[in-house]
Amino acid sequence: MTVRKNQATLTADEKRRFVNAILTLKRNGTYDTFVTTHNAFIMSDTDDSDRVGHRSPSFLPWHRRFLLEFEQALQAVDSTVALPYWDWTADRTTASSLWAADFLGGTGRSRDGQVMDGPFASSGGKWTVNVRVDGRNYLRRALGAGVPQLPTKAEVDSVLAMATYDMAPWNSASDGFRNHLEGWRGVNLHNRVHVWVGGQMATGVSPNDPVFWLHHAFIDRLWAQWQERHPASPYLPAAGTANVVDLRDTMRPWNNVTPADMLDHKKFYTFDAA
């Protein structure tokens, strides 16, 4: 059984294996297909029409399935690898070991935002940004520039306290847990972290930065924690909602998986600590 660990606790060997599996997927072209898929949904998910991956109730099950697919691709390269998660309430500075040269590398240089160290620096020759929205083909970051502070534990707790999963109109204007976690409303958790990292992470092609997976693995863990706190609160909406993935509707692009299939993460993996 896959165990997803806090990135801060990974051994040097676990970091090396995770990075090498990602670089293998990059080399064989698999990695970029994930970037392409994500951006297609980013551009097509809209508040007033069909929405699946973002700004909708299925934001959480969609990304759970998306991460599972990526994790399975990593495990096809190295069966010992699991997705780590980044608890940005705890590891909230640029000095975190997450950003060291033996893991994801650090922030970008001032001139052009280019990441200059670590395995994903363009200068290493193994990480070309191919799926992009502008001409720059190097990984960029500007840690803490777009917004100065990552969310705090108290802010996370305030969102985990929300007992209703999601509410009409089931989009970026909704009240409830999902939209506060996603960040279009309220203290802003998920969206703010994308902005804090900057570079490609702030764009529709955000999976170009491997930290995307660690960020979303933590968002996914917060969903699991919310379920534990509110065992009587179901995924909503249940049925019959236009433009929105109801509990037993299938989700694009897979078309064979529903939010109901994704509710129990323990079918697929566990976390290192409750």
Next chain:
Amino acid sequence: MSRLTRRSALGLTASAVAGLGLAGTAYAATASGSTNGVVPAAADGGTGRMDGMDHTGHDAPAPFDEVYQGRRIQGAPAHGGAHGGHHGGYGVRIDGKELHVMRNADGTWISVVNHYETFANPRAVARAAVVELQGATLVPLA
């Protein structure tokens, strides 16, 4: 550096908004939706009705055309048909290349370049994209 660039760029628009006394609904929308204190560019009659050009059921923001930090930014309500992908029925270009933009339910805007933070109107989205691009050219998405 990018922090200074963004701050200085937005400081300008903040002054413009304050000076023009436009801190009404547009400002409130951004203040609630934005994560970094981004203040909208001057509203420019941003909610002005474009009779016969709005295909979304919303009032489309007014067109604009200016040079911002050395880049030509343009925005206009999209005409039907040619660009079905324009969410919000509004097209934005930087040096002639399309910037994919989207209107949020609360009336704020995002672009594919700044996808996770909201802006009051398409001009503010275009200006933020210019800052983010640091001179790079937009490319069409496959």
